[in-house]
Amino acid sequence: MAGPGTDPNAAGLVFWFDFASSYSYLSAMRIEAAARKADVAIVWRPFLLGPIFNAQGWATSPFNLYPAKGAYMWRDLERRCGARGLPLKRPPGFPQNGLRAARIALAASETPQLAAFCRAVFRAGFAETRDIAEPATLEWALEQAKLPKTLLDAADDPERKAELRAIGDEAAARGLFGAPSFTVGDELFWGDDRLEEALAWARDAK
Amino acid sequence: MAGPGTDPNAAGLVFWFDFASSYSYLSAMRIEAAARKADVAIVWRPFLLGPIFNAQGWATSPFNLYPAKGAYMWRDLERRCGARGLPLKRPPGFPQNGLRAARIALAASETPQLAAFCRAVFRAGFAETRDIAEPATLEWALEQAKLPKTLLDAADDPERKAELRAIGDEAAARGLFGAPSFTVGDELFWGDDRLEEALAWARDAK
Numbered sequence: 001m002a003g004p005g006t007d008p009n010a011a012g013l014v015f016w017f018d019f020a021s022s023y024s025y026l027s028a029m030r031i032e033a034a035a036r037k038a039d040v041a042i043v044w045r046p047f048l049l050g051p052i053f054n055a056q057g058w059a060t061s062p063f064n065l066y067p068a069k070g071a072y073m074w075r076d077l078e079r080r081c082g083a084r085g086l087p088l089k090r091p092p093g094f095p096q097n098g099l100r101a102a103r104i105a106l107a108a109s110e111t112p113q114l115a116a117f118c119r120a121v122f123r124a125g126f127a128e129t130r131d132i133a134e135p136a137t138l139e140w141a142l143e144q145a146k147l148p149k150t151l152l153d154a155a156d157d158p159e160r161k162a163e164l165r166a167i168g169d170e171a172a173a174r175g176l177f178g179a180p181s182f183t184v185g186d187e188l189f190w191g192d193d194r195l196e197e198a199l200a201w202a203r204d205a206k
Numbered sequence: 207m208a209g210p211g212t213d214p215n216a217a218g219l220v221f222w223f224d225f226a227s228s229y230s231y232l233s234a235m236r237i238e239a240a241a242r243k244a245d246v247a248i249v250w251r252p253f254l255l256g257p258i259f260n261a262q263g264w265a266t267s268p269f270n271l272y273p274a275k276g277a278y279m280w281r282d283l284e285r286r287c288g289a290r291g292l293p294l295k296r297p298p299g300f301p302q303n304g305l306r307a308a309r310i311a312l313a314a315s316e317t318p319q320l321a322a323f324c325r326a327v328f329r330a331g332f333a334e335t336r337d338i339a340e341p342a343t344l345e346w347a348l349e350q351a352k353l354p355k356t357l358l359d360a361a362d363d364p365e366r367k368a369e370l371r372a373i374g375d376e377a378a379a380r381g382l383f384g385a386p387s388f389t390v391g392d393e394l395f396w397g398d399d400r401l402e403e404a405l406a407w408a409r410d411a412k
Contacts, residue, residue, distance in 0.1 A: 056272050066262050066383060068381045068382070069383045069384075072381060072383065072394060072396055075394070076395075076396070076400075175274045175277055177274040178275075188278060188281070189282075191399075193397075193399040194282075
């Protein structure tokens with residue numbers, strides 16, 4: 001399951017995100033700059049919220065199950081994107097299926113273009129109303145990140161499937177229940193609102 | 207249902223809280239200072255989360271229904287209280303029953319000691335492991351706020367019961383789904399993390 005920079009027990013901060021998660025979009029677009037400022041190393045760690053939600057008895061996102069919560073989320077996201085100058089267009093269906101994108105991100109995790117690929121997928125889903133499960137979208141995201149198209153094959157690679165499942169098991173074992181989440185050793189922080197606190201924790205843990 | 211300062215459509219910010227809500231404790235202890243700094247008038251508006259949760263199919267707090275979420279909440283609260291120098295002791299049972307305290311707060315809403323009473327109830331529940339449904343605790347909170355003990359009777363006053371129910375209906379109609387919440391006109395903000403943004407919104411709406 002390894003590869004450099006993927007050990008969640010290493011120093012630094014692990015950024016747990018789901019490509020379909022609206023608040024993960026907020027964090028993905030700012031974490032690199034925030035981490036540089038805090039002088040903290042980041043590990044991008046894609047995982048799937050679906051199995052976590054299922055284990056809580058939810059067949060879909062709580063934002064769909066609980067309409068008041070969902071309506072608020074979109075308005076809150078709109079306000080925050082507005083304040084940060086981030087584009088936002090409601091995706092075609094929510095939540096999208098981020099499974100293939102996550103497997104490709106794992107395959108790209110040993111390249112310096114991982115963050116650029118992830119940002120491109122988030123932009124496709126939350127700013128350009130593209131279906132992030134579509135090969136054409138993923139190919140576009142690879143191009144944006146200057147990564148080879150051959151990485152598309154990772155979406156069906158049994159090793160990446162197993163790796164993503166193992167990450168999901170680890171997320172559950174660590175008590176993750178939503179995204180984005182940030183871990184520093186065993187310390188868990190949930191939500192884009194906790195990014196600064198998580199980075200400070202990682203800095204102090206050095 | 208009125209009384210000065212209780213019209214949620216008036217200028218300023220309405221602070222919707224439940225005495226049993228852990229994150230409401232965080233906001234209650236800092237909202238007066240934050241509002242003064244932002245030059246925004248605050249209306250303290252107690253309501254009950256119970257009926258809101260019930261309408262979502264939850265028989266108790268989601269922090270109890272979803273253990274990972276609950277474990278995280280207590281750790282997060284501990285970190286934030288630590289950072290703010292706020293005392294924190296897990297209450298005897300969670301969530302507590304804030305019904306009587308809420309009715310008394312409504313009766314005190316036309317006095318300048320309302321905020322002091324609310325803070326005392328939160329302190330009792332989250333820093334002193336007291337049962338906030340107990341008359342002795344409520345009497346203590348009234349004393350702390352220099353309010354007459356006779357206000358205890360409000361806990362069983364049919365008018366206050368009706369008023370609290372009407373506030374609950376309004377909360378649901380406004381799309382509230384958790385506490386603390388802040389409203390500025392029709393604009394809704396959820397969570398202690400949004401207090402600053404809500405105050406800025408209220409200031410700009412002037």
